[in-house]
Amino acid sequence: MTGKKTAGKKRKKTAPIEGKKTAGGKGKETAPIKGIIGYKLLDYKDIEPVLMKLRSYAKEYPGFVGAEILVSEEDHSVGVMISTWKTMESWKVWVGSKGTLALLQQARTAVMGTPRITAYKTMPAEE
Numbered sequence: 663m664t665g666k667k668t669a670g671k672k673r674k675k676t677a678p679i680e681g682k683k684t685a686g687g688k689g690k691e692t693a694p695i696k697g698i699i700g701y702k703l704l705d706y707k708d709i710e711p712v713l714m715k716l717r718s719y720a721k722e723y724p725g726f727v728g729a730e731i732l733v734s735e736e737d738h739s740v741g742v743m744i745s746t747w748k749t750m751e752s753w754k755v756w757v758g759s760k761g762t763l764a765l766l767q768q769a770r771t772a773v774m775g776t777p778r779i780t781a782y783k784t785m786p787a788e789e
Contacts, residue, residue: 675743
């Protein structure tokens, strides 16, 4: 078995930062993006299948990390899908895709108004 030995130094294992490096592979890595699609619901049971399809569809896209669907405990008519993406570009590609737009159109029968679609860059919470 061949391999390189380090000169008696132990490396501390750290979790990698999701995202990509800036141009040329140099510089600071970008923080993950949280994409949020919020609805004012008529009935959660009517929107649940559409939200599940949105999440399944997102899984097919590069840069998708995960998603969760939330309904407010204080106001059951408020629901959101929060998805995590490696980059803003990957979020934009997915949210602007024909499939996503078609699924958002399907949701119109179960919601009041149009969905609120926003994206946020995650910021370090450590001091």
